[in-house]
Amino acid sequence: GKQLKPQPRAKGEITHYCTLCEVEVFNILFVKEINGKFPVYCVYCARRAGLDDFIVLQQLTFHDLAKIFDNMQMNLIHKAALVC
Numbered sequence: 001g002k003q004l005k006p007q008p009r010a011k012g013e014i015t016h017y018c019t020l021c022e023v024e025v026f027n028i029l030f031v032k033e034i035n036g037k038f039p040v041y042c043v044y045c046a047r048r049a050g051l052d053d054f055i056v057l058q059q060l061t062f063h064d065l066a067k068i069f070d071n072m073q074m075n076l077i078h079k080a081a082l083v084c
Helices: 043-049 062-070
Strands: 004-006 028-031 055-058
Touching (some): 028 043
């Protein structure tokens, strides 16, 4: 298996998309150094290319993601409050 390396998300950091298939990549980034740059790949494209040359970055810990999820609250909107 690959080791996850912490790479906290910077304030204002752009959303990442896979270099090959252009799917949005969230939290777990597969990067490979190419000419001094580190393009991002999704897990599917990284696996297809072979994981050996990839660095795996984690932007949020699973604990932090669980806290965000656990603190979510549903806000119900009454139909009478909807104005179309």
